[in-house]
Amino acid sequence: MTRTHSRPLQQLGIALRILAAIPGGWAFSWGFVACGTAALVALGAPFHDAETALLMLGLLVFAGVFLWSFAARSVLRVCAVLVGGALLFNAAALLLQRAILS
Amino acid sequence: MFTSFRQSMAWLHTWFGLALGYVLMACFFFGALSVFDREIDRWALPETRFAPQPMPSFDKVLLPAFARLEADPADYALNMPALHDAAKGPQTPRQELPPDEYWAYTTHRDPVLAIGAGFRVPQPKDPGLENHIHANATIDPRSGAAVPSDQLKIGSQWFYPMHYSLNWQWQNMGIFTVGLAGLVMLVALVSGVIMHRKFFREFFTFRPQKQTQRSLLDLHNLTGVVALPFHFFFAFTGLLIFAGFYYFPVSQFQLKPLHDQHEIIEARETGLPHQRAGIPAPLASVDAMMAEAKRRWAARDMAGEVGFLQLHHLGDANGYVSIYRAGSDRVALVGEAIHFKASSGEVLREEPPRAAVPALNEFLTGLHLQHFEHWLLRWLYVLGGLLGCACIATGFIFFVEKRKRQHAAAGSPGARVVDALAVGCVTGMVIAAVGMLVVNRLLPAGLSGKGEWEQQIFWGLWLLAFVHAALRGAPVAQARINPAWREQCWAIAALALAAVLLNWLSTGDHLLQTIILEPYWAVAGVDLSLLAAAGLAALAARRLARREQRALLSPSAAPETEVVHA
Amino acid sequence: MPEAFWLLLACLLSLAGMAWLALAMAVHWEQVMLQPAARAAGVRLLLRGAGACALALAAAACLLADRPSMALLVWLMLLAASALTVALTLAWRPALLRGLCALRG
Numbered sequence: 001m002t003r004t005h006s007r008p009l010q011q012l013g014i015a016l017r018i019l020a021a022i023p024g025g026w027a028f029s030w031g032f033v034a035c036g037t038a039a040l041v042a043l044g045a046p047f048h049d050a051e052t053a054l055l056m057l058g059l060l061v062f063a064g065v066f067l068w069s070f071a072a073r074s075v076l077r078v079c080a081v082l083v084g085g086a087l088l089f090n091a092a093a094l095l096l097q098r099a100i101l102s
Numbered sequence: 103m104f105t106s107f108r109q110s111m112a113w114l115h116t117w118f119g120l121a122l123g124y125v126l127m128a129c130f131f132f133g134a135l136s137v138f139d140r141e142i143d144r145w146a147l148p149e150t151r152f153a154p155q156p157m158p159s160f161d162k163v164l165l166p167a168f169a170r171l172e173a174d175p176a177d178y179a180l181n182m183p184a185l186h187d188a189a190k191g192p193q194t195p196r197q198e199l200p201p202d203e204y205w206a207y208t209t210h211r212d213p214v215l216a217i218g219a220g221f222r223v224p225q226p227k228d229p230g231l232e233n234h235i236h237a238n239a240t241i242d243p244r245s246g247a248a249v250p251s252d253q254l255k256i257g258s259q260w261f262y263p264m265h266y267s268l269n270w271q272w273q274n275m276g277i278f279t280v281g282l283a284g285l286v287m288l289v290a291l292v293s294g295v296i297m298h299r300k301f302f303r304e305f306f307t308f309r310p311q312k313q314t315q316r317s318l319l320d321l322h323n324l325t326g327v328v329a330l331p332f333h334f335f336f337a338f339t340g341l342l343i344f345a346g347f348y349y350f351p352v353s354q355f356q357l358k359p360l361h362d363q364h365e366i367i368e369a370r371e372t373g374l375p376h377q378r379a380g381i382p383a384p385l386a387s388v389d390a391m392m393a394e395a396k397r398r399w400a401a402r403d404m405a406g407e408v409g410f411l412q413l414h415h416l417g418d419a420n421g422y423v424s425i426y427r428a429g430s431d432r433v434a435l436v437g438e439a440i441h442f443k444a445s446s447g448e449v450l451r452e453e454p455p456r457a458a459v460p461a462l463n464e465f466l467t468g469l470h471l472q473h474f475e476h477w478l479l480r481w482l483y484v485l486g487g488l489l490g491c492a493c494i495a496t497g498f499i500f501f502v503e504k505r506k507r508q509h510a511a512a513g514s515p516g517a518r519v520v521d522a523l524a525v526g527c528v529t530g531m532v533i534a535a536v537g538m539l540v541v542n543r544l545l546p547a548g549l550s551g552k553g554e555w556e557q558q559i560f561w562g563l564w565l566l567a568f569v570h571a572a573l574r575g576a577p578v579a580q581a582r583i584n585p586a587w588r589e590q591c592w593a594i595a596a597l598a599l600a601a602v603l604l605n606w607l608s609t610g611d612h613l614l615q616t617i618i619l620e621p622y623w624a625v626a627g628v629d630l631s632l633l634a635a636a637g638l639a640a641l642a643a644r645r646l647a648r649r650e651q652r653a654l655l656s657p658s659a660a661p662e663t664e665v666v667h668a
Numbered sequence: 669m670p671e672a673f674w675l676l677l678a679c680l681l682s683l684a685g686m687a688w689l690a691l692a693m694a695v696h697w698e699q700v701m702l703q704p705a706a707r708a709a710g711v712r713l714l715l716r717g718a719g720a721c722a723l724a725l726a727a728a729a730c731l732l733a734d735r736p737s738m739a740l741l742v743w744l745m746l747l748a749a750s751a752l753t754v755a756l757t758l759a760w761r762p763a764l765l766r767g768l769c770a771l772r773g
Contacts, residue, residue, distance in 0.1 A: 033352050037357060037360075051346065055342060055346055055350055059345060305755075307755065332748060433737040433741065482745035485745070
């Protein structure tokens, strides 16, 4: 997007970025925490150690994607990555969990 | 829409900082007060002004105090119908519920002791749950006598929760709002460092004699940069403390099966019984267990006092006693638990040293929760918190200064609104906090519901400050200074002086008494801080008056704003 | 009270360290000494070294007073407090810092 866009389109862009940064970033980092925890448990780490490590990383990831939501050139790519990533991570967490528990 | 990376960071910093800065301001200010929450409690509850006490004898003091506890009526009314299985018979009356759990908690700064009990619901719907109706109390550990429970501990029960939840309990909205603010703090720090072109070259730079916008930005950068590690780690660790429970509770959602399986494995490994056996059993001497725990800690080169004591499954053969060390000599929180069999006093389990990840976590949360004994570091934390406030406040004022002439010319109310909110949030917050202390000394100790009154007046004063700032804001619309800044500074000075005087009149504890005759630093410290606040506020008010005068005399000269609020 | 002694020393060292680091910068040197910084390039280099050493020694003093985890926190917070003190001194009473440099010659 460039400066040549009209004002309502700019405002839509900002609104999308805010949505991407807060709920989008939250869903993405939630998935990251869940998937990472399950992966570490699959590798043999105790559950709470894995969870704690991922919570620390997850907060940094959240802050990172928050910044990226505004720094990135394309809003649509940001939305696609965050929504897609959230879905993939959460699905992977569930699959990993099923594999560990079976 | 953003033409450059730097511009996108500036947009983020400005608008998220403005939107959540008000919340962050409260987090930093009440956080700084929370560093001395126990001391503020002593100031506000004069009958608890005595020296901090170690965990008292369980057998002589605590057991009789626990025996006097009764299940909390409110908790009973709320939770008993949900937990009790009506098919098995009528509800057990509140006073007849059998105790299942006792706990007591103290730190090196507590004269009084917090204790509590969990009463068992005898006929529960789901026997697998904890099924507890709770009771909480505060006692004088020297005698075991209860401290009146309807008094508000202004430091640890009002300022401290204000700092992390804004005392907004509905749906935990306060905790989530503060969480978003914490995240925005991290983001604002990163974007702020990116925007700041001369991070090292202007590390020591503050030019008060330059024009207002320049010196404001200097101060904003200075307070942000010198305490950057503090700002970053306090925002980060604050988020971390709540992350597992509120922000990313994955172990209670999609990973719950994995979590539950781990709990079963862990319970098997530790050998600590999860359930009652149903066989009555006596209680051995808990004093002997505490002595044994202290001996074992000393043998591991971590001699210390008991900080937290918990008895599980009371009166049952599966009962056990968990004893935790008070973490006053290190950053990591209470720990090194030793568990004893309640009926015999034999050691069931001594918790091994932590692995790397939990140890890091305990360090990070411990550095925020600060149970350690280190007065210099405590004061440095206060300084860090106030630097955070100064950073945010200068950010607000910079926002206003940058736009007010433009807005004045265009007739837009933007700068006036932001300025009024900033006044209410900077000086208004201090007025509310100090005013609450004044009211605490004015209301009689025996007044029922005194704590409620104090809370209402706290909100009332704060609201009043916002209204006052809004009503007096007209000059901002003409690109001048809002006189509310000056007037509220005078209000702070007057209230802080009044608080010190009222403390003297109502308790006889004047500064000579608390510093020299019978040193009691908790109260002396609060009084001295109030006096310092009064002095600073009066100084700020006088300078503001001078600048307002100057602006009136030479309307063409740039009007300036004082920035000493902290 | 050996801890109190080490902590006091740590405070003084970090304050001196920050002041020397500030004086090593051309703009602050001129502000304090009221003479061109270019003439004192050698002294300023020396000051930079002294400042870094003082901050390192402050860390050592913190380590002597407390356990390492605690010492790290005290040191970081002392750096913040000292940098602020130096910045405010430079803004309002720069002449006070002149003596600190006389110590080093």
